Amino acid sequence: MSNKENTSEEIDLGQLFKLIGDGLNKLFRFIGNIFKGVFHLIIQFLQFLRINFLKFVIAGLVGVAIGWYWDSVSKPVYRSSMIVEPNFNSAQQLYNNVEFYNELAKEGAYQTLASSLKISDKEAETITKIEIEAFSDDNQKLKQFSDFVSKLDSISRMSLSYEDYLKNFNNINARFHKIQLEGINPEVAKKCQKAIVRSIENNDYFKTQKKTNELNLRISDSVIRKQLIDVDSLTSFYQSLKLLELKRPENSSGTSINLSSENQNLDRSEIALLNEAKILNTEIIKLNQEKADSENIINVISDFPNKGALVNDFLLKKKVLIPLIFILLTFLSLVLLSLNKYLKNYNIGND
Structure with missing residues (x-):
């Protein structure tokens, strides 16, 4: 019985290994066929380029000629x-206003654009694009996250991570923003600056917010300064007490011990008052910085220059874009013709 069982087990193992071997062979053949198919497609694509190379060259040269002429007659931007x-x-209102200006420039509504930006109609006609985008890096985002978390309660602070904050971060949340104006007149941007800023500063809601903020800052400043005066008065009082204790005669050893203990208490109280004064001075510095930061509804960190910089992006030149478009159109046309030819031959072969 044992010999028969061993023989049957050997047969089963042999069949199992044969099945595994067949499966691996099929897998390797399948992978090999994939590589062969990809290689075949690459060769066909290269043959297609070789056959039609002259057509692509002609399309590119024609595009370069047209693009070069277009660039030469176009006005500089x-x-x-x-x-x-x-x-x-x-920030949201600022984005809305800038997008409104950009739409007017695109649609050619130059009279409305001129009225909005307080410039002449001819100057408005020279504007081609007005855009706004967030101007922030990782360090600024991290600082904003730290400031945001500091205002939350302990439970919310623990549940919010920096990754979650970044997921909900958008352009409106950024501290700084870049307004970019393009036009054929290099001096028109400077003339538009005041109108863009005043469009926000003349808003009644933001005016009220600014007045309320100024009032709150004045109240906080007066409270902190009063506290600082009280701390200075207490400090002077403790110093006077220390002078009195020093002038008092020492009649006995017990009295000397009590005086030493009282002086130590006075020293500790004076140190605590000095620390409090330091904290109050730091708060005054923060308030002064906040006053400076919130003095205007829109802080202009960097003005528009008196003259704009010439846009000289190589990839945006017509002599680069037009040839690429012509070559792409030629490629698509040849592909469609080849596909049409293949479909015709396919129908003939199946008939």
Whole structure:
């Protein structure tokens, strides 16, 4: 019985190994066929390029000629940038206004654009694009996250991670924003700056927010300064007490011990008052910085330059874009013709 069982087990193992071997062979053949198919497609694509190479060259040369002429007759475009810091949650309104200006420039509504930006109609006609985008890096985002977390309660602080904050971060949340104006007049951006800023500063809601903030800062400043005066008065009082204790005669050893203990208490109290005064002075410095930061509804960090910089992006030149478009159109046309030819031959072969 044992010999028969061993023989049957050997047969089963042999069949198992044969099945595994067949499976591996099929897998390797399948992978090999994939590589062969990919290689075949690459060869066909290279043959297609070789056969039609002259057509692509002609299309590119024609595109270069047209693009070169287009660039030569086109007026130069100038770009100007301004960095701003919106206060009192005015970033959304600023984005809306800039997008409105950009739509007017695209649609050619130059009279409305001129009225909005307080410039002449001819100057408005020179504007081709007005855009706004967030101007922030990882360090600024990390600082904003730290400031945001400091205002939360302990439970919310523990449940919010930096990754979660970044997922919900958008352009409106950034502290600084870049307004970019492009046009054929290099000086028009500077003339538009005041109108862009005043469009936010003249908003009644933001005016009220600014006045309320100024009032709160004045109240906080007066309270802190009063506390600082009280701390200085207490410090002077403790110093006077120390002088009195020093002038008092020492009649006995017990009295001397009590005096030493009282002096130590006075020293500790004076140190505590000095620390409190330091904290209050730090708060005054922060308040002064906050006053400076919130003095305007829109802080202009960097003005528009008096003259914009010439836009000279190589990839945006017509002599680069037009040839690429012509070559792409030629490629698509040849592919469609080849596909049409293949479909005709396929129908004939199946008939």
